[in-house]
Amino acid sequence: MAETSENPRLQVIQGDITRLAVDAIVNAANPTLLGGGGVDGAIHRAAGPELLAECRTLGGCPTGEARMTGAYRLPAKYVIHTVGPVWHGGDQGEAELLAACYRNSLALARRHEVRSIAFPAISCGVYGYPVDEAARIAVRETGRFLAAHDLPAQVLLVCFGAEVYRSYQEAYRETYRETYGEAHQGTTEGRETGRP
Numbered sequence: 001m002a003e004t005s006e007n008p009r010l011q012v013i014q015g016d017i018t019r020l021a022v023d024a025i026v027n028a029a030n031p032t033l034l035g036g037g038g039v040d041g042a043i044h045r046a047a048g049p050e051l052l053a054e055c056r057t058l059g060g061c062p063t064g065e066a067r068m069t070g071a072y073r074l075p076a077k078y079v080i081h082t083v084g085p086v087w088h089g090g091d092q093g094e095a096e097l098l099a100a101c102y103r104n105s106l107a108l109a110r111r112h113e114v115r116s117i118a119f120p121a122i123s124c125g126v127y128g129y130p131v132d133e134a135a136r137i138a139v140r141e142t143g144r145f146l147a148a149h150d151l152p153a154q155v156l157l158v159c160f161g162a163e164v165y166r167s168y169q170e171a172y173r174e175t176y177r178e179t180y181g182e183a184h185q186g187t188t189e190g191r192e193t194g195r196p
């Protein structure tokens, strides 16, 4: 898998989230939590019917919030289901709701002492969020959370296609500078390459 890793705790990778042996994978679910297409369908297929059975007990999830379940036949330990906003043009609170998805998923993960977590590009499929903008929010919010907390230790932003991957790499480069700036340089042990 290709990857971008200027910050060892935050990586952009291209791949299939259902195959990752991280502590938690995030599902871009719909408010019913009863399954759908895209990454949601892939996660339910790979996890098996027990996942849907547990989701039925949760009574849905409002947009911007997150709920946790087991991961059953997936290599991950948990699935964190979050509901991204449907894109309606950008003036209906979409950016704040998408940011809340990342923050709430990370806070829930942290409460369960999740060390590694993988996110798909929430809202970037059927929900129609412009990928460049969604990528900036994903990188910014995860970067801020990592800067403020020790857990999760590792965040993967998983891009399914090459186009999404390119948007995320660009957002990573931009946001990395904004979020971490000079203060971050030299603060991380084990970095092999410094930025110019």
Ligand code: ADP
Pocket: 015, 016, 017, 018, 028, 029, 037, 038, 039, 040, 042, 084, 120, 121, 122, 123, 124, 125, 126, 127, 128, 129, 158, 159, 160, 161, 164
């Ligand atoms: P939403 O309804 O929130 O837009 P989708 O599942 O339609 O959610 O799409 C979200 C993103 O997940 C899209 O970029 C899509 O390409 C991606 N995706 C689909 N399947 C997978 C998978 N197996 N692993 C990672 N990402 C995936």
